[in-house]
Amino acid sequence: MKTTLNINGELKNCDADLTTPLLYILRNDLELNGAKFGCGAGQCGACTVLMNNQPIRSCVTLLKNIPAQAKITTIEGLSQRAQKSMEVDSLSILQNAFIEEQAAQCGYCINGMIMTAKSFLDKNPDPTDSQIRGALDANLCRCGTHSRILKAVKRAALQIKQSKSKPLAQPKKAKESV
Secondary structure, eight states: OEEEEEETTEEEEEEOOTTSBHHHIIIIISOOOSSOOSSSSSSSOTTEEEETTEEEETTSOBGGGSOTTOEEEOHHHHHHHHHHHHSSOOOOHHHHHHHHTTOOSSOTTHHHHHHHHHHHHHHOSSOOHHHHHHHHTTSOOSSOOHHHHHHHHHHHHHHHHHHHHSOOOOOOOOOOOO
16 A cells, blocks of 8 residues: 655655554665664564654554654664754764764664654753663663663753853854955
C-alpha cells in the first residue's frame, strides 16, 4: 500500500504492507541504515528513532500504527537539521560528543543511545548522572561503554547549554565611505 511518511523533515513515499515494521521501511526502502536490527522485540533499543520527538522502537512499530501527521527523525536527520540551520555540513552537538568521548566500541547500540539521549536532553537540558542513567536504562550496550556514553551525554548537555547562552554574532557594519 502506498504511504507517505515525514522522515527527517522530508515527505517520503513507500509501498509497503501496513504490517511492515518501520525499521524495515527505513533500512530497506529508504536506505536509512542508522537504526539497527537488534532483538526484533523492542527490548534492546538499537532500532530507536524519534516519532514526534519521542523515542520509539522501530522494529515493533508497524506502519499501520504511525499517525498520518507523525514526524519521524532518524540519526541521519540529526545532522541534516544541523546543516539546514547552520548551512554547514556537520554532525549535531550530541553526535560530536559521542565521538569526542569515544563512546562507541562496537557501535551497534549508539544509534539508540543517541536518539534516546536527544529526546531526553530536549526535555531535561541540565541532567544529573542519575537522570541520564535512568533515561538510557532501557537501551542495552553489550560492550560496556556505559561510562563513556554517560560522559558523552553530559558533554552534549553542557555544550548545548553553552551554545544557547552565547549571544548571536552581530553583522559587521560596512565601512562608511568618506
